[in-house]
Amino acid sequence: MNRLSRRLQKMIQVGYWPGFIIGMYPSHFAYKPIEVDFRRTWQHVKELNLYAHIPFCKWSCSFCTFFKVVKDDEEYYRRYMQRLNEEFIFYNTFFEEKVNIKSICFGGGTPNTVSVSDYEKFFDTLVKSNVSLDKDLEPSMEISPEIITKEYISDLSKIGIKRLSLGVQSLKGELRKGVNRDETLDILGVIQSIRDNGLNVNIDLINGIIGQDNDSFMETLKEVVAFGPETISIYPLSGKKSSMFKTSSAIMTTKEKYQLYELYYDYLIHNGYDCESHVKFIKKNQNSTHQQKIYEYLGTETLGIGSGSRSYSNLIHYGTSSWEDAKLVKKAIEDYMTKDFRELSWYGFEMNEEENKRRTIVYAWFLGVLDTAAYYQRYHSSPYEDFPEEFEALIHNDLVYTEGDKMHLTTKGRKYTDLAGTIFWSKGIHEMFETVHYA
Numbered sequence: 076m077n078r079l080s081r082r083l084q085k086m087i088q089v090g091y092w093p094g095f096i097i098g099m100y101p102s103h104f105a106y107k108p109i110e111v112d113f114r115r116t117w118q119h120v121k122e123l124n125l126y127a128h129i130p131f132c133k134w135s136c137s138f139c140t141f142f143k144v145v146k147d148d149e150e151y152y153r154r155y156m157q158r159l160n161e162e163f164i165f166y167n168t169f170f171e172e173k174v175n176i177k178s179i180c181f182g183g184g185t186p187n188t189v190s191v192s193d194y195e196k197f198f199d200t201l202v203k204s205n206v207s208l209d210k211d212l213e214p215s216m217e218i219s220p221e222i223i224t225k226e227y228i229s230d231l232s233k234i235g236i237k238r239l240s241l242g243v244q245s246l247k248g249e250l251r252k253g254v255n256r257d258e259t260l261d262i263l264g265v266i267q268s269i270r271d272n273g274l275n276v277n278i279d280l281i282n283g284i285i286g287q288d289n290d291s292f293m294e295t296l297k298e299v300v301a302f303g304p305e306t307i308s309i310y311p312l313s314g315k316k317s318s319m320f321k322t323s324s325a326i327m328t329t330k331e332k333y334q335l336y337e338l339y340y341d342y343l344i345h346n347g348y349d350c351e352s353h354v355k356f357i358k359k360n361q362n363s364t365h366q367q368k369i370y371e372y373l374g375t376e377t378l379g380i381g382s383g384s385r386s387y388s389n390l391i392h393y394g395t396s397s398w399e400d401a402k403l404v405k406k407a408i409e410d411y412m413t414k415d416f417r418e419l420s421w422y423g424f425e426m427n428e429e430e431n432k433r434r435t436i437v438y439a440w441f442l443g444v445l446d447t448a449a450y451y452q453r454y455h456s457s458p459y460e461d462f463p464e465e466f467e468a469l470i471h472n473d474l475v476y477t478e479g480d481k482m483h484l485t486t487k488g489r490k491y492t493d494l495a496g497t498i499f500w501s502k503g504i505h506e507m508f509e510t511v512h513y514a
């Protein structure tokens with residue numbers, strides 16, 4: 076057993092989980108102030124995921140470390156949406172060929188704070204730009220179900236939104252109240268209105284929300300499955316409250332969250348869902364085509380617009396500010412509203428071939444399978460020869476098996492997806508992670 080195998084074995088034994096920072100590679104802790112050459116980055120792009128970030132919320136949930144501000148100011152929202160339009164027009168000047176938009180996601184914060192007419196204007200801008208909309212495009216929006224009305228849903232459907240992702244987190248009133256969410260949410264009514272308008276549905280839940288145990292999570296999950304959403308996303312609680320150690324009886328340890336993962340994975344697999352990625356389950360025989368993250372995992376570049384978004388090209392990853400510092404978030408939004416886009420404080424990471432190779436493999440584990448032939452075609456080398464110690468560690472710990480050109484995660488590997496990914500981080504990324512987390 077090599078050194079890395081032993082390290083991986085130890086991480087599994089103790090239930091180590093580095094947190095949701097692993098949702099992308101390299102994660103934002105590795106970002107440093109950076110100059111962005113917008114023309115060089117986007118001039119040759121042929122297809123894109125488009126992510127538009129709306130950073131406003133009507134309240135703050137106690138678990139949330141996202142880039143957002145609590146604000147209730149319609150005039151401010153309107154001006155922000157105007158800037159969002161201007162930012163897309165700014166990027167459009169760099170596209171040399173018509174760019175096929177494969178996916179659109181309005182993420183947050185809470186995009187349903189903003190009026191539908193502002194989204195309508197945004198679509199008008201898109202239609203007039205040097206882009207085409209993919210035939211399978213299913214524009215999607217993240218929403219807080221507590222503050223959405225029937226009229227709003229109907230208006231969204233009229234402007235072409237086809238999927239709503241609902242931040243539900245838990246359906247238990249006392250748990251919702253404990254994290255500052257409305258305990259009287261009428262989720263059935265919201266889902267009914269969405270279905271009446273023919274839209275698809277994703278539901279977000281949290282594994283390990285404060286006060287939760289296995290039973291309360293599984294009760295919520297069973298209710299959610301009964302609604303039949305096309306996809307269910309389940310995020311392990313991350314942030315300062317996520318720990319290997321029992322810091323409070325109300326907060327699950329990372330090991331307990333891994334155990335709960337086994338329970339809900341098994342339940343969903345036997346109740347009409349397939350595992351689509353490490354945090355997402357997809358209903359069998361459904362018709363949703365919104366695949367932003369999947370496209371990203373398979374190599375499509377993502378253009379992020381809006382303060383708080385991130386862009387991922389093959390050359391550079393970048394965004395504004397840090398997510399975790401509320402003062403920096405406020406300043407970043409203020410700058411976004413007033414400054415030239417070139418003059419914003421950009422933070423990012425220059426990609427190179429080695430980091431792209433590592434990213435391809437980390438993301439393959441999110442999907443559960445590495446296509447070694449596609450890897451060879453892209454990089455002209457074998458992943459096994461590029462990273463022999465890492466693959467040996469996965470095999471020794473029973474996290475993978477091979478079938479022809481494909482290497483798949485085993486059921487155990489699926490449970491420890493994030494650890495399988497972590498061992499492919501470069502030395503530089505590991506060092507930056509340690510500097511940020513153990514300083």
Ligand SMILES: C[S@@+](CC[C@H](N)C(=O)[O-])C[C@H]1O[C@@H](n2cnc3c(N)ncnc32)[C@H](O)[C@@H]1O
Pocket residue numbers: 095138139140141182183184185217218219220241242243244279280281310311312313314
């Ligand atoms: C932008 S929010 C979704 C829309 C809306 N803001 C809401 O919460 O209803 C994105 C999702 O990230 C997840 N999330 C936020 N903070 C988290 C944390 N600390 N740990 C795990 N998941 C988290 C939640 O499931 C949330 O629904």
Ligand code: SF4
Pocket residue numbers: 131132133134135136139140141143183184185219242
């Ligand atoms: S979970 Fe959603 S509603 Fe709550 S603070 Fe975060 S972004 Fe806002």
